[in-house]
Amino acid sequence: MVRSEFTATPRAPQRSQRHDRAPFSSAREFRLLVVILVVSLGVVSTLSIGIGTVPLSPGTVWSSVLAHLGVPDAAVSAAEDQIVWTVRLPRTLLAILVGAALAVAGTVIQAVVRNPLGDPYLIGIVPGAGLGAVIVIVLGAGAVGGLSITAAAFIGAMAAFIATFALGRQQGRWPAVRLVLAGVAVGYLISAFTYFLQTVATPGQLQRVLFWTLGSVSGATWEDLPILALVVAVGMVWLVGNGRRLNGLAGGADLAASLGLDVGRFQLQLMGLVALMTGAVVAVVGGIGFVGLMIPHLARLLVGADHRRVLVTSLLGGGIFLLLADIVARTLLPPTEIPIGIVTAAVGAPFFIWLLASLGKRESAS
Amino acid sequence: MRVHADQVSIDLDGKRIVEKASLIAPSGAMIGIIGPNGSGKTTLIRALYRALKPAEGTVAVGNDDIWDTLSARGSAQRTAVVLQDDSPEFAFTVRETVEAGRVPHKKLFERSTAADDDIVDKALETAGVSALADRLLGSLSGGERQRVFVARALAQLTPVMVLDEPTNHLDIAAQVDLLGLLSSLPVTVITALHDLNLAAAYCDELYVMAHGRVIASGPVVDVLTPATIERVYGVRAHTGINPLTGRIAITFGGRTEPPSIPQPGKQHHDNDQNRAPTSERFPAHRLDRVEHRPGRLRFLH
Numbered sequence: 001m002v003r004s005e006f007t008a009t010p011r012a013p014q015r016s017q018r019h020d021r022a023p024f025s026s027a028r029e030f031r032l033l034v035v036i037l038v039v040s041l042g043v044v045s046t047l048s049i050g051i052g053t054v055p056l057s058p059g060t061v062w063s064s065v066l067a068h069l070g071v072p073d074a075a076v077s078a079a080e081d082q083i084v085w086t087v088r089l090p091r092t093l094l095a096i097l098v099g100a101a102l103a104v105a106g107t108v109i110q111a112v113v114r115n116p117l118g119d120p121y122l123i124g125i126v127p128g129a130g131l132g133a134v135i136v137i138v139l140g141a142g143a144v145g146g147l148s149i150t151a152a153a154f155i156g157a158m159a160a161f162i163a164t165f166a167l168g169r170q171q172g173r174w175p176a177v178r179l180v181l182a183g184v185a186v187g188y189l190i191s192a193f194t195y196f197l198q199t200v201a202t203p204g205q206l207q208r209v210l211f212w213t214l215g216s217v218s219g220a221t222w223e224d225l226p227i228l229a230l231v232v233a234v235g236m237v238w239l240v241g242n243g244r245r246l247n248g249l250a251g252g253a254d255l256a257a258s259l260g261l262d263v264g265r266f267q268l269q270l271m272g273l274v275a276l277m278t279g280a281v282v283a284v285v286g287g288i289g290f291v292g293l294m295i296p297h298l299a300r301l302l303v304g305a306d307h308r309r310v311l312v313t314s315l316l317g318g319g320i321f322l323l324l325a326d327i328v329a330r331t332l333l334p335p336t337e338i339p340i341g342i343v344t345a346a347v348g349a350p351f352f353i354w355l356l357a358s359l360g361k362r363e364s365a366s
Numbered sequence: 367m368r369v370h371a372d373q374v375s376i377d378l379d380g381k382r383i384v385e386k387a388s389l390i391a392p393s394g395a396m397i398g399i400i401g402p403n404g405s406g407k408t409t410l411i412r413a414l415y416r417a418l419k420p421a422e423g424t425v426a427v428g429n430d431d432i433w434d435t436l437s438a439r440g441s442a443q444r445t446a447v448v449l450q451d452d453s454p455e456f457a458f459t460v461r462e463t464v465e466a467g468r469v470p471h472k473k474l475f476e477r478s479t480a481a482d483d484d485i486v487d488k489a490l491e492t493a494g495v496s497a498l499a500d501r502l503l504g505s506l507s508g509g510e511r512q513r514v515f516v517a518r519a520l521a522q523l524t525p526v527m528v529l530d531e532p533t534n535h536l537d538i539a540a541q542v543d544l545l546g547l548l549s550s551l552p553v554t555v556i557t558a559l560h561d562l563n564l565a566a567a568y569c570d571e572l573y574v575m576a577h578g579r580v581i582a583s584g585p586v587v588d589v590l591t592p593a594t595i596e597r598v599y600g601v602r603a604h605t606g607i608n609p610l611t612g613r614i615a616i617t618f619g620g621r622t623e624p625p626s627i628p629q630p631g632k633q634h635h636d637n638d639q640n641r642a643p644t645s646e647r648f649p650a651h652r653l654d655r656v657e658h659r660p661g662r663l664r665f666l667h
Contacts, residue, residue, distance in 0.1 A: 021459055021500045114455045241475040248469045250456055254449055257417040259522070260442025260470035305456035306465075 022304035030309050033302060037316035041096070044323050048095070049088040051327055053335070056080060065089065086222075094220035094228070094284070095326045095340075096319035099291055101232045101281045103318025105274045106292030107299070107310055108239065111250045112270055113183075114176040119292035120278040123183035123271070126289075127190040128160020129153040129282040133212045134194050138201045149212070150283045157279035160186055165271065172264040173253055174271075214339030215288035217326055224284050235277045236315055239270075243308030246270070250305070288341045290348030291318055297355060367428045367444060367525035367554055368393050369414065374423035376409050383409045385578045386423065389556075391571075393525075396548065396555040398565040401575035402599055407530075407558040408450070410575065414528050414556065415445045427526055442470035446519035448512070448529040460506070460514050461499040464489055467521030486521050493517035493547065509540025516547065529557035533564060566590055566614040574598055590614050596622050 024033040049065075050056045064076045064084040076084075102120065110118035120126050132152035135144055144152050167182035168174045198209055239246070245266060248259040256263045278292070299313035325343040332338055369391040376384040384406040391397040399407045412418040414425055416432055425432050432441045446467065467489065468482050490496045493513045503511060512532050519527050529548070533541040541561070545568040548555050559565040565572055565586070572589040574582040576598045582589050595603035595616065602619030 020502045020505060022457075025459070111456075116455065244466075244469055244472060247458070247462065248466050250458075251463075251466065252449070254412065254417045255447065255466075257438070258415045258442060258445070258447035258449075258528075259466060260437075260439035262438050300457065304462065305458040306462050 022300070022302060024302050024313075025304035025306070025309065030303055034312060034316070037313070037320065041316060041320050041323075044320055044327075045092050045096070048092045048323050048327055049084055051331060052083070052088060054080075054083055056084065060084070090222050090225060091217055091220040091326070092323065093225055095217045095323045097225070097228050097232055098217060098281050098285050098288065099295075099318035099320070099322025099325075100236075100315045101228070101277045101318070102288060102291040102322070103295035103299075103314040104232075104236060104239065104311055105278045106294075107296040107307070107314045108246070108270050108274045109292070110296055111246050111307060112174070112176070112267055113180050114250065114252070115180055116297065117293070118180075119289075120274075120282070121187065121287075121289065121292075122180060123275075124160035124164040124186040124190065125157045125275055125278050126282055126287045127187040127194070128163075129157035129279060130213060130287055131160075131190045131194050131197075132156025132283075133286070134197050134209050137208050137212065138197045138205050153286075154279050154283035156190075157282060158275060160190055161271070161275040161279070165268070174264070174267045175253065211339055212286040214341035215286035216329075216337070216339055217285050217322075218330070218337055219285075228280055228284065231277055231280050235273050236311070238273065239311050240308060242266075242270075243306070243311055246307040246311075247305075250307070286339075286341070288322070288344055290344040291322055294344075294348045294351050295321055298351070368426075369445075369526055369554060369556060370424075370426045371410070371414065372424050372426070374410065374413055374420045374425060376406075376413055376418055377421045378409065378418075382421075383578055384413070384420075387575070387578070387580045388423075389573055389580065389583070391526075391554050391556050393554055394552060395570045396568060397557070398569035398572045399556065399558045399575060400560070400562060400565050400572055405575040405598075406578040407575050409578075411528055411530050411556070411558055415447050416441045439470050442522065442524075444524050445526040445528055446522035446524040448515045448519050448527070448532050450530045450534060457502050457504060459499070460495060460501050460503060460517075461486065461490070463503050463514055464517045464521050467518040467523075470522060485523060489517040489520035492520055492551075494543075507540075509536045509543065512536065512540070512544055513547070516544070520551075524553065526554045526556070527551065529555070531558050531560055533559065533561060562590060562595070562616050563608075566616065567608070567611050586614055590616060 024030050046058045046061050049061045050058060060076055060080055061084055064081045067076060067081065068085055106119045109120065109123060110116060112118070113122070115122075130153070132144075132155055133149050135156075136147060136149045136152045141147055141152075147155070164179070164183045164186045165174065167186065168179035170178055198206060201209065245256075245259075245261055248261055249256045249263070249266065249270075253263045256266070282288075295314050295318045296310060299310045299317055303309040303313050322340070322344070325340050325347065329340045329343045330337045332343075369389070371387060371389040373386045373388055374384060375382060375386055387406070387410050389397070389399075389410070399410065401407050409418065413420050414427075414432075416438055419433060424434075427436070427441065427444045430436050430440075432445075436444070464486050465478070465482075468478065468485065471482075472478075487496070490499055493516045495510065495513050495517055498506065498510060498514070503514060506514065516527075516529075516532070527548070532544055532548075536544065541564060545564055548557065549568050557569075559569075569586060571584060572582075572586055573580050574589055574594060581598065582594050590605060592603045592605055595601060600622050602622055604617045604619070606615050606617070607613070608615035
């Protein structure tokens with residue numbers, strides 16, 4: 001066969017065996033990172049529970065927590081126990097859950113829309129929740145059949161998500177650009193209603209709208225936690241199980257189809273789950289920006305692009321980040337608490353500027 | 367494994383793109399699909415791996431219809447794909463990219479095993495990209511990247527591989543490397559190609575598409591005739607034997623008809639007048655176009 005003569009030996013790779021893997025991308029490095037993050041989460045949680053108008057030592061914090069878990073310990077006073085168990089622990093757990101949920105949601109949205117700017121704001125979920133909340137705040141619960149702010153915000157989030165997905169659909173799938181455009185369009189339309197309601201609101205209502213828009217975990221109670229924890233845990237397990245397929249989807253719809261994925265169904269499952277997770281979270285704490293945008297990028301810098309690692313890293317990193325942001329939010333201007341969304345934006349925007357600068361450097365280097 | 371597309375018609379946005387195209391790729395053969403831009407090559411190829419469902423006709427891989435008999439996963443276990451440009455937006459390494467080829471063999475929650483790692487190693491080695499395993503996909507040259515995508519297809523361990531113009535944007539050495547690699551594989555290869563000489567050098571059979579139809583098919587020598595090339599591309603062609611390969615080599619002359627862009631300063635002609643005689647020399651057309659350039663420049667000023 002003449003063909004063999006034409007088959008030259010492949011050229012040896014011209015560059016030497018360099019690697020540009022992320023620092024924690026091998027299995028061992030990744031396990032180390034997970035340990036580091038879990039320990040950090042424990043440390044920051046202890047800090048978060050200890051810090052406040054009545055400072056508590058880590059020993060007191062853990063004694064109180066352990067006492068409630070069935071380990072008897074007499075060293076904690078009833079007042080201290082009260083502070084830990086009914087105020088600061090639920091708040092800390094809520095912050096972790098919210099940060100984790102938003103960061104994981106951002107990771108998935110970025111993969112599905114194949115866009116580094118993907119986050120729960122981009123596909124209409126947060127604006128939708130905002131409209132629901134603002135309707136109740138400005139027009140009263142009576143306008144929506146007696147719903148609470150939380151319920152109205154959740155319904156708003158789901159409605160906006162459904163509208164975005166109905167508009168973004170094309171031939172049974174959701175092409176990335178179309179989905180982004182649909183999300184932006186739905187978001188702006190919803191914002192028009194939200195802003196209109198604000199123009200007819202009283203100053204007191206406006207203040208509440210502002211605080212909702214910027215988010216806060218200060219209202220945390222034990223009642224909020226189980227359902228949120230369940231949604232995040234179930235969602236996370238399913239997502240990590242699908243991490244490999246998410247990698248396939250990141251290569252585009254046609255590639256995903258060639259890898260045996262039912263692209264439309266997979267996209268719908270992913271985004272439905274993400275909408276549920278963020279809708280539930282945002283309904284409880286309001287709009288908190290930048291977590292869903294920033295943490296996934298940070299995670300990828302640490303562990304590379306493989307979603308099986310990025311999801312876990314985002315989960316832990318998001319929890320730690322939002323917990324830190326909450327500590328700053330309640331200690332910066334005591335006794336006033338500033339909304340947590342201000343802190344996340346103040347940290348998030350400079351991070352993006354740094355990311356842009358370092359990306360520019362990397363590109364000119366290669 | 368044999369691939370048989372039978373009388374396939376495909377619609378996109380309500381418009382018929384491919385009309386009753388049939389293709390048979392015998393097991394282990396390397397089949398080329400050639401034709402001008404917009405002739406339906408990519409669309410036909412997308413129907414071979416379940417990215418597009420044909421409006422009419424059937425596609426069978428082995429003895430099974432890919433839509434009626436096989437699941438999406440079942441089809442992906444038989445046919446692997448190298449697309450024109452499917453670089454993900456994210457910073458995947460070469461190894462991670464190739465690992466995606468294992469997706470159709472894994473159930474939900476199923477972890478990678480040592481066997482998967484071996485398959486990925488072997489795929490990297492066969493495609494000649496082992497040394498690049500820890501590099502980021504985005505830092506590679508176009509030729510290296512295409513070989514990585516071939517490695518991913520190899521890691522899928524399929525008896526059929528489908529490629530859409532894999533040699534686009536590659537230098538000649540990378541083109542020769544890539545097609546040499548493909549033709550050395552024991553799998554059935556179906557690839558769209560632009561370069562007719564490469565198609566002639568490497569493919570066992572060619573399918574020629576124009577306006578959504580397969581208008582010629584068969585062994586290279588039967589298909590790549592000056593008459594067919596002129597008919598499909600509107601370009602004069604001469605075929606001979608490439609002394610280095612013993613395969614058909616094609617050289618090209620001018621167009622057999624004037625360019626379809628409207629020529630300024632000329633009145634409407636009906637089609638027959640517009641079609642210049644085949645014997646007309648190429649320079650005449652160029653002169654014709656150059657003459658009218660000043661007029662266009664004046665218009666712009």
